[in-house]
Amino acid sequence: MVATVHEPCHYYKMVPEDAVYDEAVYGGQRPAVPTGILLSLGARVADYSTWYDCCGFGFRHILSEREFSRSFANLRKIRPMVEEAHADVAITSDTGCVTTLDKSQWIGKAHGQPYLLPVLADVQFAALAMGAHPYKIAQVHWHASPVDHLLEKMGIDWRSAKGEFMDYLKALKSGTAPELLHAPREEIERYFAINKGQVLPVEETGGLSGAVSPGNGRASS
Structure with a gap:
């Protein structure tokens, strides 16, 4: 290349x-x-x-x-x-x-x-x-x-x-919710939550393994 x-x-x-x-x-x-x-x-x-x-x-x-x-x-x-x-x-x-x-x-x-x-x-x-x-x-x-x-x-x-992309677009056009391109509540959402002092709920199926504690930015199990 x-x-x-x-x-x-x-x-x-x-x-x-x-x-x-x-x-x-x-x-x-x-x-x-x-x-x-x-x-x-x-x-x-x-x-x-x-x-x-x-x-x-x-x-x-x-x-x-x-x-x-x-x-x-x-x-x-x-x-x-x-x-x-x-x-x-x-x-x-x-x-x-x-x-x-x-x-x-x-x-x-x-x-x-x-x-x-x-x-x-x-x-x-x-x-x-x-x-x-x-x-x-x-x-x-x-x-x-x-x-x-x-x-x-x-x-x-x-x-x-x-x-695959065309199928994805057809799903969007028909109003069907296709797969998410980015997993929800991963690092970027964790970052914004920390800066807002929020605590994110524990995800039962993937995502965060714990809630974000305000102030320290760490996940507590």
């Missing part, structure tokens, strides 16, 4: 003191996130010449100079990712960057470069690598660039997963 990384300008250019660096990632000369995540998950990260460039979003440019933004995204980012790095997927960690790189690729046809490179957020890729449902959880169906081939490379049976 070959991945390329786009470092979001909002992350390390605008607020450089918040960026995380690690000697193991490009000798500490580039942000460690999301490259470090990809390496930890077993992906091979390939470099390309325009890694430092903006994705094309450019703050207000996506609104005031939309065609420029789209062309920039294709010519300065997608093209080198494909031609130089031979990437299977492009990974970034900013929603604006994901949207720009993902949904601008159709304009490549005007330049004779109809590239179709999957673009995912780092959290989506991590979720897929750890076995999350590609549609119910990772929500890959919202992307404009095709992801089917990528899912196959990751060993994910996307056809079966898509069928």
